[in-house]
Amino acid sequence: MSLETVAEEIRTEAEERAEAIRQQAEERAEEIVADAEAEADEIVADAEAEVEQEIDQLREQELSSAKLEAKHERMSARREALDDVRDRVESRLTDLDAEKRRSLTDSLLADSLAEFDEDEQLAVHYAPGDEALVDDLVAERPNVTTAGEYDCLGGVVVESETSRVRVKNTFDSVLEDVWENELKQISDRLFDDR
Known part of the structure; x- marks a missing residue:
């Protein structure tokens, strides 16, 4: 090779x-x-x-x-x-018309007075413009006098002159109670919640 x-x-x-x-x-x-x-x-x-x-x-x-x-x-x-x-x-x-306002105010006044003893001296405050109405309602009650205006929609605030107890029974306070207690139902009706 x-x-x-x-x-x-x-x-x-x-x-x-x-x-x-x-x-x-x-x-x-x-x-x-x-x-x-x-x-x-x-x-x-x-x-x-x-x-x-x-x-x-x-x-x-x-x-x-x-x-x-x-x-x-x-x-x-x-x-x-x-x-x-x-x-x-x-x-x-x-x-509210005068008759309805008088009826409601009288009812609220009676409920307020029921919270006190019958012989207590009581002073009633009222909504602006309701002086004549409240004067008329307390005229038949010897131990009750008017005490001046209270800033509210209507109704009364009753105070004892001796015990300094105050019962607030105004349209505003009643509306507030109803509003708080019925707010859910009011809302349900308005907005159809189910």
Whole structure:
């Protein structure tokens, strides 16, 4: 065998080996690229899932905030409507016809006087404009006198001159009691809550 043949075999063997190494390197490179692409796809999928989760959380927060704001607005509207109803009731109490005002004031006075002993000296305060009415109502009661105006819609405030006991039986106080006791029913009727 000649030197040239040996050299040719060595070169062929070296080329085959180089080709095998190159092919292995390409295969390894393709594996690395495939792994990198898979990892990149996984990163993208994770990022998309995270973004979707953040979007869902933001959507829930916005929805919750909107519901809370709507509830606040609804409560505010209800409060305004209830205030309007109360104002209208107070206006109607102020504008009662004389006969009805006399009847209610007499009833409130009688209830107030029942809280005291019969022989106690009592002073009756009245709403502005009701002086003549109350003077007339107390005229038949010997131990009761009028004592001046009291800032209220109507009714009376009766005080004992000896024991310093005071009974407040005004339209305002009766309305306040009824309002507090019946507010839920009033609200239910106005807003049809069930």
